[in-house]
Amino acid sequence: MLDSLLALGGLVLLRDSVEWEGRSLLKALVKKSALWLVYHDFFRDPLNWSKTGEALPGGPLGALRAMCKRTDLGPVTIALDSLSWLLLHLPCATLCQTLHAVSYQDSCPPGDGSPVGKVHVLGLLHEELHGPGPMGALSSLAQTEVTLGGTMGQASARILCRRPQQHPTDQTQWFSILPDFSLHLQEGPSKEFQPQSDPHIPLVDPMAHLTFNLHLSKKEREARDSLTLPFQFSSEKQEALLRPRPSQATSHIFYEPDAYDDLDQEDPDDDLDI
Amino acid sequence: MFPELNNLLNTTPDRAEQGKLTLLCDAKTDGSFLVHHFLSFYLKANCKVCFVALIQSFSHYNIVGQKLGVNLTMARERGQLVFLEGLKSAVDVFFQAQEKPHPLQFLREASAGNLKPLFEFVRDALKPVDSGAAGWTYPVLLVDDLSVLLSLGLGAVAVLDFIHYCRATLCWELKGNVVVLVHDSGDVEDEENDILLNGLSHQSHLILRAEGLATGFCRDVHGQLRILWRRPSQSTSQRDQSLTYQYKIQDRSVSFFAKGMSPAVL
Numbered sequence: 001m002l003d004s005l006l007a008l009g010g011l012v013l014l015r016d017s018v019e020w021e022g023r024s025l026l027k028a029l030v031k032k033s034a035l036w037l038v039y040h041d042f043f044r045d046p047l048n049w050s051k052t053g054e055a056l057p058g059g060p061l062g063a064l065r066a067m068c069k070r071t072d073l074g075p076v077t078i079a080l081d082s083l084s085w086l087l088l089h090l091p092c093a094t095l096c097q098t099l100h101a102v103s104y105q106d107s108c109p110p111g112d113g114s115p116v117g118k119v120h121v122l123g124l125l126h127e128e129l130h131g132p133g134p135m136g137a138l139s140s141l142a143q144t145e146v147t148l149g150g151t152m153g154q155a156s157a158r159i160l161c162r163r164p165q166q167h168p169t170d171q172t173q174w175f176s177i178l179p180d181f182s183l184h185l186q187e188g189p190s191k192e193f194q195p196q197s198d199p200h201i202p203l204v205d206p207m208a209h210l211t212f213n214l215h216l217s218k219k220e221r222e223a224r225d226s227l228t229l230p231f232q233f234s235s236e237k238q239e240a241l242l243r244p245r246p247s248q249a250t251s252h253i254f255y256e257p258d259a260y261d262d263l264d265q266e267d268p269d270d271d272l273d274i
Numbered sequence: 275m276f277p278e279l280n281n282l283l284n285t286t287p288d289r290a291e292q293g294k295l296t297l298l299c300d301a302k303t304d305g306s307f308l309v310h311h312f313l314s315f316y317l318k319a320n321c322k323v324c325f326v327a328l329i330q331s332f333s334h335y336n337i338v339g340q341k342l343g344v345n346l347t348m349a350r351e352r353g354q355l356v357f358l359e360g361l362k363s364a365v366d367v368f369f370q371a372q373e374k375p376h377p378l379q380f381l382r383e384a385s386a387g388n389l390k391p392l393f394e395f396v397r398d399a400l401k402p403v404d405s406g407a408a409g410w411t412y413p414v415l416l417v418d419d420l421s422v423l424l425s426l427g428l429g430a431v432a433v434l435d436f437i438h439y440c441r442a443t444l445c446w447e448l449k450g451n452v453v454v455l456v457h458d459s460g461d462v463e464d465e466e467n468d469i470l471l472n473g474l475s476h477q478s479h480l481i482l483r484a485e486g487l488a489t490g491f492c493r494d495v496h497g498q499l500r501i502l503w504r505r506p507s508q509s510t511s512q513r514d515q516s517l518t519y520q521y522k523i524q525d526r527s528v529s530f531f532a533k534g535m536s537p538a539v540l
Contacts, residue, residue, distance in 0.1 A: 128472040
């Protein structure tokens with residue numbers, strides 16, 4: 001499933017965390033899907049501080065908007081590293097509108113009727129940086145969400161895929177990225193990472209040397225097993241309640257008032273001082 | 275520098291990795307011993323160091339540095355150390371006319387500013403000099419600390435942008451290192467600080483987190499250090515991604531031990 005993520009169009013969100021980083025998966029997916037790579041370098045000078053005139057006009061948002069107006073018809077994958085940077089610097093609504101315009105281009109073909117190639121937008125999003133509002137907004141825009149996690153040194157990706165008019169699918173895939181950024185899918189956490197019990201500590205039976213008896217004899221065990229719990233609603237009890245027999249009614253209280261008892265119904269505790 | 279910490283990080287001044295961002299953070303304790311460690315480490319590695327010190331005075335770092343075997347005054351005189359003493363020079367913003375913007379120019383601005391003047395100061399301090407006679411190995415930026423910039427009125431995004439530019443210039447272009455300290459507010463709800471801490475965590479290659487003990491103060495164990503290496507998910511990686519040790523700070527060194535193995539307890 002992980003290697004066919006980009007088969008569907010639309011926005012694919014790659015959600016990572018500090019502990020499980022997603023940049024290498026992003027690179028692996030780009031490597032898998034790209035035949036021809038165009039690299040827009042916004043790393044060195046995203047805010048145009050150097051003012052050398054080399055920066056693209058409009059910054060990263062301008063470049064993204066320019067992709068909405070593309071005229072070539074082949075399928076294209078736009079990888080964004082990272083969406084978090086865009087979300088911190090731009091209003092959430094602007095970013096969502098731009099992403100929607102870019103990723104749903106193929107639903108509005110140009111006037112001459114020729115089909116536009118599929119657009120895949122792959123965005124890296126750092127989960128801890130944003131509140132539930134922006135995360136929810138991007139999540140609702142996305143066709144597919146991949147959340148990175150893992151255990152015992154082995155990374156996993158939880159893939160939540162929402163296809164139109166179909167049930168959403170939820171799968172977990174264990175994987176690793178090889179040094180050349182190719183994706184290696186795995187069945188589960190590899191055995192060498194599973195915790196081994198320490199052979200140096202001998203297992204001690206805590207019940208071995210006690211001064212009291214914790215064991216039950218056979219007769220005691222049988223008696224215990226056949227005991228019905230007092231408040232357990234068994235079928236016998238149900239029968240008894242449905243057909244009450246006066247002779248076997250609930251318990252009686254036998255009360256013999258002695259000389260000093262004064263049963264005054266209006267003041268049973270004898271503490272009113274009116 | 276603390277030799278035991280070098281062992282834990284598997285590094286020495288001669289063969290330290292280059293092009294890395296190291297994030298130091300502390301929660302419920304004082305993590306400044308890590309700053310002193312890296313300052314003396316990189317001076318001993320013969321690096322050109324730019325130290326943006328916003329918390330303490332030069333003499334404080336000098337006194338601690340001498341206990342760790344480095345002389346900051348001499349390093350500054352021979353040009354190895356460029357020291358921006360925030361406490362002193364902040365006053366210059368107001369009382370001295372400058373031809374170009376002061377590194378801490380944002381203090382004068384009423385609206386949310388940016389740290390472009392500070393970045394330009396760092397870049398000019400660390401760019402390789404053509405004469406090259408001094409022969410420093412690689413440039414290093416050290417900041418103590420970034421949380422105070424939030425208290426001085428900057429937004430978290432402005433500080434993240436500053437570190438981004440420092441990373442692009444120092445780590446990527448000049449193959450140097452950046453080490454920054456951020457405080458973790460912990461229980462106190464500080465959204466800006468959390469954004470700063472998480473944003474930097476995502477950009478870092480190594481995160482050292484000094485935490486106070488959950489049970490409170492102790493005479494023999496001063497805290498716990500968590501080391502997190504952020505590496506791509508590789509199948510052949512044998513090293514652990516994360517280690518936790520407890521430590522005790524002494525006069526001239528810091529001793530580290532596994533949890534529960536303090537010499538005072540054994």
